[in-house]
Amino acid sequence: MGGLKEVRIRIVSVISTQQITKAMKMVSAAKLRRAQDAIVRLRPYASKLTEIMQNVSQSSEVSGGNPFTKVRPVNKVLIVAIASNRGLCGAFNSNIIRTVNKMLREQYAQQHSAGNVKVLCIGKKISDYFSKNKKLFLDQRNDVYNNLDFEHVSQIASFLMDEFAKETFDKVVIVYNQFKNAAVQYVTQETLLPLQPPTEEATGKGAKAKADYIFEPSIEEIVDELIPKTIRTQLYKAILDSNASEHGARMTAMNKATENAGDMLKELRLSYNKARQAVITREILEIVGGAEALKG
Numbered sequence: 001m002g003g004l005k006e007v008r009i010r011i012v013s014v015i016s017t018q019q020i021t022k023a024m025k026m027v028s029a030a031k032l033r034r035a036q037d038a039i040v041r042l043r044p045y046a047s048k049l050t051e052i053m054q055n056v057s058q059s060s061e062v063s064g065g066n067p068f069t070k071v072r073p074v075n076k077v078l079i080v081a082i083a084s085n086r087g088l089c090g091a092f093n094s095n096i097i098r099t100v101n102k103m104l105r106e107q108y109a110q111q112h113s114a115g116n117v118k119v120l121c122i123g124k125k126i127s128d129y130f131s132k133n134k135k136l137f138l139d140q141r142n143d144v145y146n147n148l149d150f151e152h153v154s155q156i157a158s159f160l161m162d163e164f165a166k167e168t169f170d171k172v173v174i175v176y177n178q179f180k181n182a183a184v185q186y187v188t189q190e191t192l193l194p195l196q197p198p199t200e201e202a203t204g205k206g207a208k209a210k211a212d213y214i215f216e217p218s219i220e221e222i223v224d225e226l227i228p229k230t231i232r233t234q235l236y237k238a239i240l241d242s243n244a245s246e247h248g249a250r251m252t253a254m255n256k257a258t259e260n261a262g263d264m265l266k267e268l269r270l271s272y273n274k275a276r277q278a279v280i281t282r283e284i285l286e287i288v289g290g291a292e293a294l295k296g
Contacts, residue, residue: 004279007272014268018261024088025254028247032182035244039179039237046237053195053230056223067165068227069195076116077108078138078169080160080192080235081130082176082242083123085145089250092177092185093125099175099187100130112136118169122156122239148243150236157232164193176238177245183252185245192234195227 081100083093100119104112111117118138121127127140144152160172172193177185215222 004272004275007268007275011265011268011272014261014264018258018265021254021257021261025251025258028251028254032244032247032251035240035247036179039240039244042233042237042240046233049226049230049233053226056219056226066195066223066227068161068193068231071194072167072170074171075111076118076169076171077111078118078120078160078163078172079103079108080120080122080172080174081126082174082239083121083126084242084246085124085142086246086250087125088253089246090253092246092249093123095177095185095187096123096126096175097129099189103173103175103189104136120160123242144239145243148239150232153236153239154232157228157235160193160235161228161231169193174235174238176242177249179241179244179248182248185249188238188241190234190238192231195231 079100081096083096087093104117108117115135117136119130119136120138121130121140122142122144124140124142127137127142130137131140141156144156163169164172171191174190174192176188176190178188179185
């Protein structure tokens with residue numbers, strides 16, 4: 001009977017776990033809807049703003065004097081790693097950690113060996129990992145998820161722009177999970193600073209995208225206003241992408257966990273029924289054996 005009791009305890013435990021994973025899946029599904037709506041609304045605006053920035057850059061050389069467009073030899077690099085504050089979302093956080101480590105080994109191995117690479121972490125899970133390396137870890141901005149809006153993200157972007165303008169870093173790269181759907185997220189690397197020049201792939205039009213514009217007010221004022229706004233919007237889009245990807249990954253992980261708990265329950269109940277039947281059979285055999293002994 002000791003075996004039966006252990007199986008019963010495990011069945012109750014698995015049922016309780018299944019209820020928790022099912023509830024977490026429903027919560028993540030509700031949050032995913034809001035996060036997905038936010039990133040879907042922002043993408044057209046961000047794409048149009050980038051297109052305008054590219055057209056302005058093509059139409060004038062004024063942007064070349066902007067501090068955020070200056071391309072310097074890459075000696076000091078800042079990697080902005082965007083993850084989440086919570087776990088239970090599959091490989092969501094570990095994919096970012098793995099990608100950053102790969103960048104340190106391959107793309108920026110020389111700068112890393114010289115101690116000229118820093119990591120700014122957005123998300124508690126990834127900051128817990130990189131904070132152990134004091135030479136690599138710069139800072140964490142985990143509180144951005146408490147109030148995820150453009151104003152709070154702009155504060156981080158302003159810090160990055162100030163550090164780049166002061167030549168503390170020659171290049172700023174963001175690493176995040178780009179949202180595709182609830183089951184698919186792509187780990188993406190983007191150069192935030194310096195602002196990238198327009199490319200044929202980005203515009204889809206090549207050199208023909210160049211056009212003549214009449215600027216009001218002056219082109220200098222427009223560029224000085226547009227470039228920082230483009231950078232802030234690019235970072236905001238990346239964090240919204242990561243936020244939607246987190247909820248999608250957690251919903252998928254909890255759905256899989258709920259299914260696995262159901263499969264485990266079937267096996268445990270089958271084992272329990274077999275063990276109970278064995279106990280009953282043994283007791284019947286003992287009674288029969290005892291009755292035969294009395295007859296003898």
